[in-house]
Amino acid sequence: MTSSERIEGALEAAVARSGAAGxxxxxxxxxxxxxxxxxxxVRPLLCLAVADACGDDTPELAEAAAAAIELLHxxxxxxxxxxxxxxxxxxxxxxxxxxxxxxxxxxxxxxxxIVMAFETLAIAGAAAPLRLPTLMATMTWGVGMxxxxxxxxxxxxxxxxxxxxxxxxxxxxxxxxxxxxxxVAAGEDPEPWVALGERLGAAYQVxxxxxDALSNPEECGKxxxxxxxxxxxxxxxxxxxxxxxxxxxxLVASAIEAVPECDGAEALRNLVWMQAKRLTPKxxxxxxxx
Amino acid sequence: MTSSERIEGALEAAVARSGAAGxxxxxxxxxxxxxxxxxxxVRPLLCLAVADACGDDTPELAEAAAAAIELLHxxxxxxxxxxxxxxxxxxxxxxxxxxxxxxxxxxxxxxxxIVMAFETLAIAGAAAPLRLPTLMATMTWGVGMxxxxxxxxxxxxxxxxxxxxxxxxxxxxxxxxxxxxxxVAAGEDPEPWVALGERLGAAYQVxxxxxDALSNPEECGKxxxxxxxxxxxxxxxxxxxxxxxxxxxxLVASAIEAVPECDGAEALRNLVWMQAKRLTPKxxxxxxxx
Numbered sequence: 214m215t216s217s218e219r220i221e222g223a224l225e226a227a228v229a230r231s232g233a234a235g236x237x238x239x240x241x242x243x244x245x246x247x248x249x250x251x252x253x254x255v256r257p258l259l260c261l262a263v264a265d266a267c268g269d270d271t272p273e274l275a276e277a278a279a280a281a282i283e284l285l286h287x288x289x290x291x292x293x294x295x296x297x298x299x300x301x302x303x304x305x306x307x308x309x310x311x312x313x314x315x316x317x318x319x320x321x322x323x324x325x326x327i328v329m330a331f332e333t334l335a336i337a338g339a340a341a342p343l344r345l346p347t348l349m350a351t352m353t354w355g356v357g358m359x360x361x362x363x364x365x366x367x368x369x370x371x372x373x374x375x376x377x378x379x380x381x382x383x384x385x386x387x388x389x390x391x392x393x394x395x396x397v398a399a400g401e402d403p404e405p406w407v408a409l410g411e412r413l414g415a416a417y418q419v420x421x422x423x424x425d426a427l428s429n430p431e432e433c434g435k436x437x438x439x440x441x442x443x444x445x446x447x448x449x450x451x452x453x454x455x456x457x458x459x460x461x462x463x464l465v466a467s468a469i470e471a472v473p474e475c476d477g478a479e480a481l482r483n484l485v486w487m488q489a490k491r492l493t494p495k496x497x498x499x500x501x502x503x
Numbered sequence: 504m505t506s507s508e509r510i511e512g513a514l515e516a517a518v519a520r521s522g523a524a525g526x527x528x529x530x531x532x533x534x535x536x537x538x539x540x541x542x543x544x545v546r547p548l549l550c551l552a553v554a555d556a557c558g559d560d561t562p563e564l565a566e567a568a569a570a571a572i573e574l575l576h577x578x579x580x581x582x583x584x585x586x587x588x589x590x591x592x593x594x595x596x597x598x599x600x601x602x603x604x605x606x607x608x609x610x611x612x613x614x615x616x617i618v619m620a621f622e623t624l625a626i627a628g629a630a631a632p633l634r635l636p637t638l639m640a641t642m643t644w645g646v647g648m649x650x651x652x653x654x655x656x657x658x659x660x661x662x663x664x665x666x667x668x669x670x671x672x673x674x675x676x677x678x679x680x681x682x683x684x685x686x687v688a689a690g691e692d693p694e695p696w697v698a699l700g701e702r703l704g705a706a707y708q709v710x711x712x713x714x715d716a717l718s719n720p721e722e723c724g725k726x727x728x729x730x731x732x733x734x735x736x737x738x739x740x741x742x743x744x745x746x747x748x749x750x751x752x753x754l755v756a757s758a759i760e761a762v763p764e765c766d767g768a769e770a771l772r773n774l775v776w777m778q779a780k781r782l783t784p785k786x787x788x789x790x791x792x793x
Contacts, residue, residue: 346632
């Protein structure tokens with residue numbers, strides 16, 4: 214089974230549980246819409262890749278960790294798209310959850326997705342309960358307060374938004390949680406995996422800023438230009454396009470350097486490189502190639 | 504230390520962690536406002552009381568379970584008060600979280616509170632990891648899909664809302680989670696404790712319907728008459744006031760009967776009775792006494 218198949222299988226199991234007999238059908242549909250609308254699954258692939266590199270001795274726990282990371286990511290997208298935040302009508306080229314199901318069910322779908330992440334960990338954690346407290350703490354660190362993705366989103370509601378803590382929380386934290394969770398799920402010390410997550414998260418944030426500044430909505434699958442419109446801090450605003458591209462390249466290189474020595478290190482470096490190539494906006498790649 | 508002191512201590516520890524150095528200050532303030540604005544702590548008191556009745560051999564885990572239940576309850580109140588649901592400007596006689604901090608921070612405070620609940624379990628769970636999977640599953644069952652409080656709230660967005668599953672999910676599920684979690688935290692089988700939670704949850708829902716139909720906003724601490732205004736199913740609409748009062752009394756009696764035989768049974772029955780006396784709206788009690 215490929216990593217993608219393992220991830221989709223774990224996500225399908227979680228979504229099927231949430232929509233079991235007795236569930237309110239519209240919320241069940243909103244949850245399915247939120248999880249299965251073409252996400253690239255970057256974070257869970259990273260999580261599984263780290264677990265693989267660490268020996269992956271409890272595959273069901275690694276799959277649960279990867280699925281939990283993606284469910285938390287989906288929750289943040291559903292809530293970030295709400296009218297009180299980005300007011301985005303589309304996401305990945307399809308209607309956002311609130312556009313398709315209304316605000317009440319979008320709020321509840323996000324809530325349910327957070328709960329589903331921990332339910333997924335609880336079920337798989339029964340196979341390796343001694344790893345569960347650290348695995349849960351890794352997730353809650355990446356998603357909650359004071360420095361997870363919820364905190365990152367909250368920085369947009371502060372009178373002053375410091376760029377580095379904002380980006381580290383809004384994007385970096387879940388990448389760090391993904392690499393750490395992969396190691397914990399495989400029974401390894403997560404600390405050596407922090408730097409890889411941090412650098413990939415930072416690279417991904419710069420790529421997202423570039424995409425927002427340069428792409429057209431068709432390519433991006435969501436409304437673009439919103440960072441500038443909403444006056445959010447952005448690497449493009451700070452460094453210009455050329456500077457942001459240089460920073461992206463340097464971050465990817467440093468991420469590859471940050472892969473700890475282990476049996477699976479070479480495979481993981483290749484995977485990071487393959488993923489990184491997808492980060493550059495097509496329009497930018499065309500401009501650079503022209 | 505009293506049960507109330509144990510609960511407030513565990514909640515304070517969770518809220519302090521969420522507002523640690525580096526946290527976005529306005530979200531930290533919104534979280535504190537959401538947790539400490541005069542809640543009766545009915546569910547965590549019930550959780551601790553069951554843990555006590557079961558011997559409470561790991562007090563820090565019971566306190567974490569009780570705090571987690573209350574954090575999940577607070578999250579649901581913050582989100583239920585949002586303009587897209589009840590649009591309530593007050594809660595417990597104070598401004599609701601969105602009224603005080605705006606919608607974006609109210610959405611994020613609710614999200615953060617859910618995460619804090621599981622973080623609280625993760626930290627205490629390190630002392631008894633073998634109990635953690637079941638304890639987590641109990642919580643996710645009570646709060647998530649297909650039949651927890653999120654599902655209960657979602658029934659209000661369905662074209663048809665069946666009264667019994669709606670009430671069981673919206674109010675009952677977290678009471679059942681509270682009694683089950685108390686038993687699990689103390690290392691006991693949770694099944695014998697399900698009936699107590701179910702009956703107390705049902706009683707509490709009837710009491711809330713009566714309060715909504717009969718009280719004035721000052722007594723209730725939140726806007727009243729909203730069930731009828733929002734055309735939500737209600738025991739008062741279904742049974743009339745007299746019928747609802749009779750149902751409340753019968754549910755409390757059956758809850759007391761449902762306390763399983765154990766060393767702490769008598770103390771728990773007394774506690775349920777004391778709590779139940781608080782359920783009757785004052786105006787109704789005055790009318791009945793007149």
